Amino acid sequence: xxxxxxxxRVVTCPTCQKSTSWDSKxxxxxxxxxxxxxIDFGEWAKESYVISESDSSEPSKxxx
Numbered sequence: 001x002x003x004x005x006x007x008x009r010v011v012t013c014p015t016c017q018k019s020t021s022w023d024s025k026x027x028x029x030x031x032x033x034x035x036x037x038x039i040d041f042g043e044w045a046k047e048s049y050v051i052s053e054s055d056s057s058e059p060s061k062x063x064x
Contacts, residue, residue: 015039 009022011029015036022029031037043049 010019011022012018013020013030013032013036015031018032020026020029020032026032028034028037031040
């Protein structure tokens with residue numbers, strides 16, 4: 001077997017929804033281009049995206 005199954009994998013760009021390949025030739029993966037990658041980075045920098053806290057009411061091991 002000379003070909004990895006990942007070479008045929010196609011994913012959707014999170015920014016523009018365009019189909020793009022997931023392989024070593026696409027250095028911007030999972031994005032379709034460097035432009036889409038930078039747009040996403042800008043959204044994080046503007047704090048348009050956030051990671052929500054867990055809804056658990058119990059303290060985590062870190063809090064104890």
